[in-house]
Amino acid sequence: MERLNKALVPQVKRPQNIRVMQFGEGGFLRAFVDEMLDNLNTQCGGDYGVAIVQPLERGMCKMLEEQDCLYTVMLRGREESGDVKKVKVVGTVLKTIEPYADFQSYLDLAKVDTLRFIVSNTTEAGIVYTGTDNYDDKPQPSYPGKLTRFLHERFLLGKPGFIIMPCELIDDNGYHLKDAVLKTAEQWKLGDEFISWLKNDNIFCSTLVDRIVTGFPRKEVPGVFEELGYEDQQLDTAEPFGLWVIEGPEQVKKELPLDQVNPVIFTDNVKPYKLRKVRMLNGAHTTMVLGAYLAGLDTVGECMADKDVRPFLEHALNDEIMPNVPLPQDEVKAFADAVMLRFENPFNRHELLSIALNSVSKWTARVLPTLKDYQKKTGEIPACLAFGLTSLICFYTGIQPNAAGDYEGLRDGKPYPVKDDAHVLTFFSGLKTPDAHAVLSNTALWGEDLTAIPGLEDKVAAQLKDIADGCIRCAMRKTFEK
Numbered sequence: 001m002e003r004l005n006k007a008l009v010p011q012v013k014r015p016q017n018i019r020v021m022q023f024g025e026g027g028f029l030r031a032f033v034d035e036m037l038d039n040l041n042t043q044c045g046g047d048y049g050v051a052i053v054q055p056l057e058r059g060m061c062k063m064l065e066e067q068d069c070l071y072t073v074m075l076r077g078r079e080e081s082g083d084v085k086k087v088k089v090v091g092t093v094l095k096t097i098e099p100y101a102d103f104q105s106y107l108d109l110a111k112v113d114t115l116r117f118i119v120s121n122t123t124e125a126g127i128v129y130t131g132t133d134n135y136d137d138k139p140q141p142s143y144p145g146k147l148t149r150f151l152h153e154r155f156l157l158g159k160p161g162f163i164i165m166p167c168e169l170i171d172d173n174g175y176h177l178k179d180a181v182l183k184t185a186e187q188w189k190l191g192d193e194f195i196s197w198l199k200n201d202n203i204f205c206s207t208l209v210d211r212i213v214t215g216f217p218r219k220e221v222p223g224v225f226e227e228l229g230y231e232d233q234q235l236d237t238a239e240p241f242g243l244w245v246i247e248g249p250e251q252v253k254k255e256l257p258l259d260q261v262n263p264v265i266f267t268d269n270v271k272p273y274k275l276r277k278v279r280m281l282n283g284a285h286t287t288m289v290l291g292a293y294l295a296g297l298d299t300v301g302e303c304m305a306d307k308d309v310r311p312f313l314e315h316a317l318n319d320e321i322m323p324n325v326p327l328p329q330d331e332v333k334a335f336a337d338a339v340m341l342r343f344e345n346p347f348n349r350h351e352l353l354s355i356a357l358n359s360v361s362k363w364t365a366r367v368l369p370t371l372k373d374y375q376k377k378t379g380e381i382p383a384c385l386a387f388g389l390t391s392l393i394c395f396y397t398g399i400q401p402n403a404a405g406d407y408e409g410l411r412d413g414k415p416y417p418v419k420d421d422a423h424v425l426t427f428f429s430g431l432k433t434p435d436a437h438a439v440l441s442n443t444a445l446w447g448e449d450l451t452a453i454p455g456l457e458d459k460v461a462a463q464l465k466d467i468a469d470g471c472i473r474c475a476m477r478k479t480f481e482k
Contacts, residue, residue, distance in 0.1 A: 001222075001225055001226075001229075001230060001231045002230050002231065003066070003067060003230065003231045003232070003233070004067045004068075004070050004071070004072065004089070004230050004231065004232045004234075005067060005068050005070065006068040006070060008230055009070065009089050012070065012089045012091040013041060013042050013091055014041075014049070014091040014092075014094070015041050015046070015047045015048055015049035015091075015092065015094065016047055016049065017047055017049050017114040018049045018050070018051045018094055018095070018109075018112050018114055018115055019047065019048045019049055019050075019114050019115060019116050019117060020033075020037065020048055020049070020050045020051070020115075020116075020117045020118070020119060021050075021051050021053060021109060021115060021117070021118045021119075021150075021162075022034070022050050022051065022052045022053065022093075022118075022119050022120070023053050023055050023118070023119070023120035023121070023122055023143060023146070023147075024052070024053075024055055024120055024121040024122055025052045025054055025059055025060050025061050025064060025096065026060070026121065027213045027214075027215035027216065027236045027238075028121050028167070028209075028211075028213045029119065029121045029167065030071060030073070030090070030093075030234070030236050031073050031075075031211070031213045031236040031237070031238040032167070032209060032211050032213065032238070032242060032244070033119050033167065033244075034050055034090055034092045034093060035073050035090055035092075035238075035242075036242070036244065036258055036262040036264065037050065037092045037258075038088070038090045038091060038092045039261045039262055040257070040258055040260065040261060040262065041091075041092065043260075043261045044257070044260050044261055048092065048117075048256070049092065049093075049094040050092050050093045050094060051093075051094060051095050051096070051097060051109055051112075051115075052064070052069075052093055052095070052096045052097070053096075053097050053099060053106060053109075053146075054096065054097065054098045054099070054100070055120075055122050055126070055143055055146070056100075057100040059098070060234065061096035061097070061098055062096075062098075063233055063234055064093065064096055064234055065096055066233075067232065067233070067234060069093040069094060069095065069096065070089055070090070070091060070093075071089070071090055071093075071232060071234035071235065071236060072087060072088070072089050072090070072228060072232045072234075072235045072236070073087070073088055073089075073090050073236050073237075073238065074086070074087050074217075074224075074235065074236070074237045074238075075087075075237075075238055075239065075240045076237060076238075076239065076240070076345075076347040077239040077240045077241065077341070077342065077345040077347060077348070078341045078342075078344045078345050078346065079240060079341060080337075080341070083346060084240055086240065087228070097109065099138075099139040099146065100139060103138040103139055106139065106146075106150065107149075107150065107153045109150070110150055110153040110154040110157055110159070111157060111159075113159065115162070116162060116163060116255065117162060117163050117164075117165065117255075117256060118147070118162045118163070118164045118165070119164075119165050119166070119167060120143060120147075120166045120167060120168065120177075121166075121167045121168060122143040122168060123168065126142075126143045126168055127143065127144065127166060127168050127170060127173060127176050127177050127180060128142065128144070128180065129142075129144055129179070129180040129183045129184060130142045130144075130145070131183075131187060133145030133148075133184060133187075134188075135149065135152075135188045135190075137149075142180075144177065144180035144181050144183075144184055145184055147164075147177075147181055148181045148184040148185055148188070151181065151198065151202070152185070152190055152194060155194050155197050155198075160201060161197065161198075161201030161202035161203075162202050162203075163202075163203045163205065163248070163251075163252055163255065163256070164177065164178075164202060164203065164204045164205065165205045165207050165246060166204075166205075166206075166207065167207055167209045169209070171274065172206050173206055173207060174204040174205045174206035174207065174247065174248075175204065175206055177204055178198075178202075178204035181198060182195065182198060182199075185198060203248055203249065203251070203252065205246050205247055205248040205252060206247045206270050207244065207245060207246050207247065207270065208243070208244070208245040208270050208273050208274050208277065209243070209244055209245075210241070210242065210243040210244075210277055210281070211238055211239060211241060211242040211243070212238060212239045212241075212342070212345075212348060213236065213237070213238040213239075214237045214238060214239075214347075214348060215236060215237060216233075216234075216235055216236065216237070217235065217237050237347075239342060239345055239347075239348065241263075241338055241341070241342050242262070242263050243263050243264075243265070243273075243277075244258070244262070244263065244264045244265070245264075245265045245267060245270050245273040245274075246258075246264065246265070246266050246267070246270075247267055247268065247269060247270040248266070248268075249268075250266075252266060253266040272325075272326055272327050273327070275325065275326070276325050276327055276332065276335060278365065278366055279321055279324070279325055279366065279367075279369070279370050280317065280321055280322065280325060280332070280335055280336060280339055281339050281342075282362070282366045283321055283366040283367050283370060284313060284316060284317050284321065284339060284343075285300075285355050285366075286355070286359065286362045286363050286366045286367055286388060287313070287316050287321075287367055287384060287385055287387075287388035288303060288309060288312065288313045288316070288388070289303075289352045289355045289356055289359075290352075290356060290359060290388070290391040290392050290394070290395040291309075291312075291387060291388065291390075291391035291394075291472060291476055292306070292309045292352060293352045293353065293356065293395070293411070293416070294391060294394055294395060294411060294472050295308065295309065295472050295473050295476065296411075296412075297309065297352065298351065298352055298353075299349055299350055299351055299352060300343050300348075300350040300352065300355075301343075301344065301345070301346060301348075301349065301350070303343070303352075304340075304343050304344045308473050308476050308477055309476070311480050312384060312387075312476050312477075312479060312480055313340075313343075314340070314480075315384050315479065315480035316382075316384035316385060316388075317336050317339065317340070318336060319382075319384075320370070320374055320382040320383075320384055320385050321370050321385070322336055323374075323377075324370050324373040324374055324377070353416060353417065356395070356418075356419075357419050357420075358419065358420050358421070359392055359395070359396075359420065360392070360396075360420055360421070360424050360445055360446075361420075361421070363388065363389060363392055364445075364446050364447065367385055367388055367389070368446070368450075370382075370385060371385045371386065371453070371456075372453065375453060375454065375455065375456075379454075380455065381453075381455045381456050381459040383459070383478075383479040383480070384479045384480065386456065386459045386460055386463065386479075387463055387475070387476060387479045389460055390436075390460050390463040390464055390467070390475070391472070393434045393435075393436070393439050393460070393464065394434055394464070394467060394472070395409060395418070396409070396418060396420075396424075396428040396431075397428055397431045397432075397433065397434045397435075398410075398428070398429070398431065398432060398433075399418045399425065399428050399429050400429055401429070402415070406419075407419070407420075407425045407429065423444055424445060427442060427444070427445065434464045434467075434468075436457050436460040436461040436464055437451065437457060437461075440456065440457050440460065463475055463478075463479075466478055
């Protein structure tokens with residue numbers, strides 16, 4: 001079967017100019033940023049070409065070049081109309097650069113007059129000031145180091161700066177990247193004029209990204225290649241849902257009008273959208289998964305088809321979480337509906353145990369703030385959100401290390417892995433039976449004494465008794481049945 005190349009798909013529209021430098025060649029950026037740019041190019045006559053910079057010594061740029069920088073994106077999932085599969089060849093990427101093999105080609109990109117935007121996805125650990133990069137490194141080990149060196153090259157050429165939009169999953173990613181770059185510039189003593197240029201000629205945007213990208217469908221090859229009619233070693237799969245929230249001045253939207261044909265929101269404050277995602281998508285996951293797993297389910301898809309878990313989740317999302325998100329309720333409701341469709345996606349096998357990793361810190365960040373808001377507003381404890389905590393106690397209580405030293409619990413006599421911080425595992429391994437007071441009053445777990453929240457200890461203790469007297473499904477039903 002022939003490998004994907006430009007002669008095979010001459011109809012694919014490609015931009016003429018490099019306008020975007022992209023740090024990262026992985027599946028997420030290619031099925032998210034590059035796919036959105038492709039929509040802008042093909043549907044609105046845009047000319048936004050991408051040059052990918054491989055941030056690590058080893059990567060996939062060579063494989064992309066072997067396909068003329070073309071690759072297929074397959075968006076699969078569930079929408080209101082039913083299950084969908086959208087397939088297209090993305091022609092946005094024009095070239096790749098490997099700075100570890102050819103550092104000069106990386107610096108030469110600074111000469112490109114049309115270059116205006118920089119995006120990145122170097123993992124959450126990528127935006128860190130290390131203090132160990134040197135100006136003469138070829139290249140610098142860290143992403144902020146590489147970026148600072150590139151920006152200085154641009155400055156020396158007397159050319160304008162950039163609109164920089166990091167996609168790493170950390171709060172205030174634009175602020176933190178700018179801070180790391182400024183610290184690096186000061187460390188290298190690059191001068192006040194360059195520091196001023198960094199601050200005044202460049203726009204660092206904080207962003208929020210949201211799309212599940214499942215990448216290369218290894219288990220489905222060669223069936224997928226047969227369906228496509230060609231081989232594509234850079235095939236990228238993802239869900240249809242996508243959302244990119246970009247915080248910045250109006251200028252950003254004017255220069256990059258992605259929202260014309262993409263789910264992109266330009267705003268002066270990304271925080272409400274971050275809160276919506278954390279509380280509704282992540283919070284719903286965290287509230288549901290441990291109880292669902294103990295009830296005998298293994299995947300999110302199974303939860304969506306379950307007669308007890310699905311109504312539990314719907315009640316938690318619509319009645320307890322949604323009213324406490326500070327955005328217009330019609331937007332919040334639309335997002336809630338999208339969350340349910342995403343959870344139903346038949347193409348994603350999302351294991352509950354993978355979501356269960358580090359559940360204590362997840363519950364603290366994703367669910368506890370909503371529970372507090374609900375209690376302050378109504379004077380009552382939200383039953384479903386509390387049940388997420390009750391299920392956590394049951395899931396963790398009595399765990400023990402196995403022969404390899406890894407902690408495990410038991411479901412129907414069979415072990416399941418429990419992964420969390422060492423002090424969390426040690427505490428729960430010493431807890432022989434579920435104890436609401438012992439768990440909620442442990443400030444080392446939650447950063448505060450949860451027994452101080454009026455009514456929470458009584459609610460959790462009652463739910464633990466319901467589970468002990470009957471079953472976890474029986475207790476779950478009591479949270480939403482009127």
